[in-house]
Amino acid sequence: MQVATFQETGFGRVMPDFQEEDIAFANGARIVAGVDEVGRGPLAGPVTAAAVVLDRDRVPDGLDDSKALSPRVRDRLFDEIMDAAKVSIAHASVEEIDRLNILYASHLAMERAVAGLPKPPCHALIDGNFIPKGLLCPSTAVIKGDARSLSIAAASIVAKVTRDRLMTDLARVFPGYGWEKNAGYPTKLHREALLALGLTPHHRRSFKTVHNML
Secondary structure, three states, X not given: OEEXXXXXXXXXXXXXXXXXHHHHHHOOOOOEEEEEEEOOXXXXXXXXXXXXXXXXXXXXXXXXXXXXXXXXXXXXXXXXXXXXXXXXXXXXXXXXXXXXXXXHHHHHHHHHHHHOOOOOOOEEEEEOOOOOOOOOOOXXXXXXXXXXXXXXXXXXXXXXXXXXXXHHHHHHHOOOOOHHHHOOOOOHHHHHHHHHHOOOOOEOOOOHHHHOOO
């Protein structure tokens, strides 16, 4: 397992590029996927992962870490990534989160996302410091990878937009928790709604805030 670190310069944040991808290509890889997940912190909903293989000739303008982008820009980039890249999206359910714990469930979602790509990647770039054990290809953990690697940045956008849309759909079925705005994170509105409305099947019972209500 390799771990790539990241440091910001004194002149501001470094934009993501293809440096990590080029290292993998130089070592013989032909297909390199960026992998990221979203949804570790919410009290409700699945954890969602995406794996993206970019076409270097069709990289969307403004591609960046999803956290640095507005919802409108994320939505635009999501459509462009889906049109121009090879993409796989996967989830780990609330039941799996409660059974495995959130870290292992996140890894399961990433493993599923990589396995769902049209062609198996030769190398995967994983956001963070840990490599999921079930990945079937060589991998590099890239600390702050969504701000460093364009492939991981693309995966962060796909995972974020997908999960936000999923939680907005669930908010229509379970109104009052504010999921269309907080995506299941423990905001003041969400915590107050838990006390007033109780739990739904989509709440993570292994999380302390929810578990204490049981």
